[in-house]
Amino acid sequence: IWLNSRRLKAINEKLEKTVIERTAEISQQKEEIQAQAEQLFEINQELEKLSIVASETDNSVIITDPKGNIEWVNEGFTKLYGYSLHEFTTEKGASLQEISSSSEIEEFIDECINTGKSVTYNSLIYCKTGIKKWLHTTLSPVISDEGDLIKLVAIDTDISSLKEAEEEIRQQKEEIQAQSELLSDTNKILEESNKTITDSIVYAQRIQNSILPSIKQIRSDLQDIFVLFKPKDIVSGDFYWHTKIGNKSFIAAIDCTGHGVPGAFMSMIGNSLLNEIVKNRLIYSPKDILLHLNKGVINALDQRKQEEEIPDDGMDVSILCIDRDNNEAILSCAAHNAIVIHNDNPQIILGDLFSVGGIFGRRDDISFTNYRFSMDDSLSFYLMSDGFPDQFGGPESKKYTFGKLCEKIVNINHLSLENQGNILLSELNDWKMDHPQIDDILIIGVKL
DSSP states (O other), X not given: OHHHHHHHHHHHHHHHHHHHHHHHXXXXXXXXXXXXXXXXXXXXXXXXXXXXXXXXXXXXXXXEOTTOBEEEEOHHHHHHHSOOHHXXXXXXXXXXXXXXXXXXXXXXXHHHHHHOSOEEEEEEEEOTTSOEEEEEEEEEEEEOTTSOEEEEEEEXXXXXXXXXXXXXXXXXXXXXXXXXXXXXXXXXXXXXXXXXXXXXXXXHHHHHHHHSOOHHHHHTTOSSEEEEEEOSSSSOSEEEEEEEETXXXXXXXXXXXXXXXXXXXXXXXXXXXXXXXXXXXXXXXXXXXXXXXXXXXXHHTTTTXXXXXXXXXXXXXXXXXXXXXXXXXEEEEESOEEEEEETTEEEEEEOBSOOEEHHHHTOTTOOOOOEEEETTSOEEEEEEOSXXXXXXXXTTTEEOOHHHHHHHHHHHTTSOHHHHHHHHHHHHHHHHTTSOXXXXXXXXXXXX
């Protein structure tokens, strides 16, 4: 009995140990099964998400075997291509190599497989409807845990709009380039034309300068004199004129209509007429010179006609005759003001309202006035155009004004004429500062 009891006890202990071991094994297996179940649940959830993405996306998703043979496509494939999988493989082919229009598809697949990384490329397709589309493809490998290639996944995105935009940009770029080249060619033509015109104007300046008396020539007759002459452009509508006949000296300041080339043409007419009137016709009275000059301008420009197209150009003139035979100086001004300093007393000469030529010059009652001064007295004459008084400048960007110029001239009258000219030039530059010159500038100072 005792022996049986011991044997039964040993058997029970062994059975209990076996049960405990089996229970532990079952518990471990249960835990492993539970973990696998959880993992499968997570995988199923991820697969469900991927399934939703694959079905809902507008992009085409193609899954192939490792050799590129098509196994599955999503709804986006049908939307993009217009074919079902069966229709597509029947008509186009059943592998990536067959359906791709890219000549480098083999290289792309090899690169994807060999590197284990995604590759991208663009290709052109024709849908079932015949519409041409550009695709951007991302080809990705699916690798097992052991490192083996399981699948290839190709995701196609429609980039036709982008390609159209790129093509439009390219065409616009070509158009802009063509316009730029045309503009460059036009600019070259304009530069050449401008150079030709400028060269012509510079040559015209030489001609105009040749008709202007030199300061040296004037000073051989009138020793104490200055001429402040600043054209606005290369050529000028303002000009000065001088001649001497016997014991009579003539000096004039003329402001023609406009400036630049039009004014310069008028100055040529004016200079020619003055020489004709004084040197050939021997007319010496300043007011009579202005009358004949008026007739000459009207005839030269054919201003007697009543047509609207007739040019209304003319000139404002101040002319001084120094008559040594009669010991007097005679001044006449057409639409000009002048300054005379007589025994240190300033006098403003308000010229006649009539210009030479133009709309007023055609009047029958036109006349001019002679102002006579005895040369027994100290005399200074300042003849000028309106360029200096009308120049904008100063801190408030205002005109200099004739009154301010009169005051300046009176204050410096005691100095030599040469110094006065230099002072007035400095005054002009200081006043003008950065303002553009608006007109030709001419001032003549003569001291007797």
